[in-house]
Amino acid sequence: xxxxxxxxxxxxxxxxxxxxxxxxxxxxxxxxxxxxxxxxxxxxxxxxxxxxxxxxxxxxxxxxxxxxxxxxxxxxxxxxxxxxxxxxxxxxxxxxxxxxxxxxxxxxxxxxxxxxxxxxxxxxxxxxxxxxxxxxxxxxxxxxxxxxxxxxxxxxxxxxxxxxxxxxxxxxxxxxxxxxxxxxxxxxxxxxxxxxxxxxxxxxxxxxxxxxxxxxxxxxxxxxxxxxxxxxxxxxxxxxxxxxxxxxxxxx
Amino acid sequence: xxxxxxxxxxxxxxxxxxxxxxxxxxxxxxxxxxxxxxxxxxxxxxxxxxxxxxxxxxxxxxxxxxxxxxxxxxxxxxxxxxxxxxxxxxxxxxxxxxxxxxxxxxxxxxxxxxxxxxxxxxxxxxxxxxxxxxxxxxxxxxxxxxxxxxxxxxxxxxxxxxxxxxxxxxxxxxxxxxxxxxxxxxxxxxxxxxxxxxxxxxxxxxxx
Numbered sequence: 001x002x003x004x005x006x007x008x009x010x011x012x013x014x015x016x017x018x019x020x021x022x023x024x025x026x027x028x029x030x031x032x033x034x035x036x037x038x039x040x041x042x043x044x045x046x047x048x049x050x051x052x053x054x055x056x057x058x059x060x061x062x063x064x065x066x067x068x069x070x071x072x073x074x075x076x077x078x079x080x081x082x083x084x085x086x087x088x089x090x091x092x093x094x095x096x097x098x099x100x101x102x103x104x105x106x107x108x109x110x111x112x113x114x115x116x117x118x119x120x121x122x123x124x125x126x127x128x129x130x131x132x133x134x135x136x137x138x139x140x141x142x143x144x145x146x147x148x149x150x151x152x153x154x155x156x157x158x159x160x161x162x163x164x165x166x167x168x169x170x171x172x173x174x175x176x177x178x179x180x181x182x183x184x185x186x187x188x189x190x191x192x193x194x195x196x197x198x199x200x201x202x203x204x205x206x207x208x209x210x211x212x213x214x215x216x217x218x219x220x221x222x223x224x225x226x227x228x229x230x231x232x233x234x235x236x237x238x239x240x241x242x243x244x245x246x247x248x249x250x251x252x
Numbered sequence: 253x254x255x256x257x258x259x260x261x262x263x264x265x266x267x268x269x270x271x272x273x274x275x276x277x278x279x280x281x282x283x284x285x286x287x288x289x290x291x292x293x294x295x296x297x298x299x300x301x302x303x304x305x306x307x308x309x310x311x312x313x314x315x316x317x318x319x320x321x322x323x324x325x326x327x328x329x330x331x332x333x334x335x336x337x338x339x340x341x342x343x344x345x346x347x348x349x350x351x352x353x354x355x356x357x358x359x360x361x362x363x364x365x366x367x368x369x370x371x372x373x374x375x376x377x378x379x380x381x382x383x384x385x386x387x388x389x390x391x392x393x394x395x396x397x398x399x400x401x402x403x404x405x406x407x408x409x410x411x412x413x414x415x416x417x418x419x420x421x422x423x424x425x426x427x428x429x430x431x432x433x434x435x436x437x438x439x440x441x442x443x444x445x446x447x448x449x450x451x452x453x454x455x456x457x458x459x460x
Contacts, residue, residue: 001417003374003395040442045374070273076397076440096269098399098440120266121302123370123399167370196368221373251374251395 003251004215005045005222006239007200008229010035012081013053015061032065037072039229042236045251047073048101048170048200048224051081052145058082063091070096078126080170084108086115093120101170103128104143107150107157110164117165126200127161128170129154131187139173139187146174154187155194162195169195170224173203180206180227188218200224208234208242215248256460257281258453259294261321263311265301265335267437274439278446280453286315296329296456297321299336300439302399305360306350308335318353325355325431329456332433334400337426340433341404356426357407363400367419370401377424377436381413386425386432386451394444396424396436403435430459 011018012032028034036047049069051062059082066079079092080101089100106113106127116125130146131139131154139154158169171191173184183204192199198221201214205225214220228234244250258275262268262284275282275298282298283290291297299321301308312318324330332340341352344360352360363369374395379387398416404423406412413427416436426433432452438445 001375002371005373043442070269071277074270074274074277074439074445075442076399093266094269096267096273098270121370123372123401167372198368198372 001249003045003249004220004243005200006211006236006243006250007046007048007222007224008039008044008236009048009050009202009224009226011226012049012051012061012065014057015064018052033068033072036069036077039236040073040075043240043252044075044236045222046075047077049077049079049081050101051079053081059088062088063095066092066095066097080126080128084112086112086119089116089120089124093124099124099126099168101126101128103130106161107141107143107152110160113161113164113166117167122165122167122197125166126168126170127166128172129157129161129191130172130174132174133184133187137186137190139190142174155190158191158195162197166197168198168200170200170202172224176204177202179204182206182210183214183218183220183223185214185218188214188220192219192221198222208239211239212243212246212248215243216246255281256295257283258296258298258456259291260284260298260300261291261317262286263301263308263315263317265303265308265311267302267334267439268300270437270439271298271300271333274446274449275453278450278453280449286317288316288320291317291320292324294328295460296331296452297324298331298333299339300333301335301339303335305335305338305344305346305352305402306348308339309350309352312339321353322355328430329452329459330431331452332426332431333439334435334437337433337435338402338404340426340431344402346402355431356411356428358405360402360404363403363418363422364420370399371418371422372399373397375416375418375436377414377416379414381427384413384427385455386427386448387414388451389447390444395441396438396445397440398436400435
């Protein structure tokens with residue numbers, strides 16, 4: 001049986017990890033590649049890098065990151081940030097990345113999903129959705145790093161990106177992100193039960209129980225974890241041991 | 253031949269870079285190439301690949317490698333990975349029917365319905381050939397990383413060295429004499445994947 005995945009997420013700007021990682025004894029804890037290699041050794045199932053470099057140089061920085069990571073990291077990794085052409089996708093995959101993640105550019109140009117899937121296969125096209133609750137059972141899609149509402153319904157958009165050929169959805173709850181009081185179970189469940197591609201839940205992890213709940217109650221296929229790993233509150237291994245004890249199929 | 257190296261066939265399929273990096277990480281001497289001469293003079297051949305079956309066969313033909321692979325596979329260690337496993341069979345049902353290298357009897361077919369496709373993620377393998385040298389120091393039911401929508405159907409089931417359970421049992425690896433092939437990706441399977449590549453490298457050294 002396929003396992004549920006634990007995915008550390010690294011925010012990167014100009015080739016450096018944003019929010020320093022202080023606890024790990026690495027030569028350079030600000031180096032995204034060193035950190036990703038550390039998480040590989042720790043048992044992470046995948047890594048996601050989100051490049052948030054705020055300049056036109058971003059395309060160059062994501063390609064460099066893809067290339068350097070390929071030399072030291074031997075688990076699958078995804079790169080997102082500033083990707084808006086199929087040529088960008090081709091270049092990043094050729095350097096050794098397994099998947100790319102698109103968010104704003106997917107909303108602005110849904111063709112990019114279709115073309116990416118056709119040229120490179122669905123398995124390497126992750127669509128990131130930032131969603132904010134607008135009523136009890138409705139969520140709106142935001143773009144531009146959560147600054148711009150789109151009017152799109154998150155569940156409808158998720159179905160549409162699946163139809164266009166996305167292989168996976170990285171779903172972030174804007175309401176929960178940064179709160180540490182748990183993933184948005186309702187949002188994750190609403191999306192995971194509407195589509196037939198894997199959902200990576202993101203936003204709100206503060207305790208290991210939160211990981212368990214979003215997998216067991218909401219049907220997430222993978223969990224994105226950032227600060228509780230980066231700040232050393234839990235290790236990947238502790239998270240995995242806990243989830244396995246809770247009866248979830250996990251790779252140790 | 254002055255230096256002994258492993259040739260990694262570069263036929264414009266995806267994921268070549270990761271396989272090359274992984275072999276370099278374990279200290280193997282490799283050459284990534286589509287040159288007939290380099291592949292002929294290698295002491296072993298690795299055929300990686302992610303991509304479409306038909307396009308990849310076409311690329312092998314453009315580089316004039318199909319007959320060369322059929323010949324060389326008879327005399328040196330061979331490791332196929334993912335598409336590099338599938339291409340060994342007679343044909344694939346991907347898109348319209350496509351002919352493969354026909355080195356192994358059987359074909360490649362879409363993973364049966366009822367599960368999410370592609371099969372993507374970490375899954376356990378059930379090792380059938382317990383004494384396989386490629387699985388030395390690998391425990392049964394260890395997890396490896398899979399990404400595929402098609403799967404090999406072997407005419408001779410005795411060449412299946414492991415299976416994985418994804419709704420149905422899928423061929424996870426093949427072994428026949430000097431031919432090894434993996435449906436999963438050792439180059440993306442962290443330390444356990446490296447052990448498999450090391451096992452292959454050790455086999456190459458013993459044979460050489």
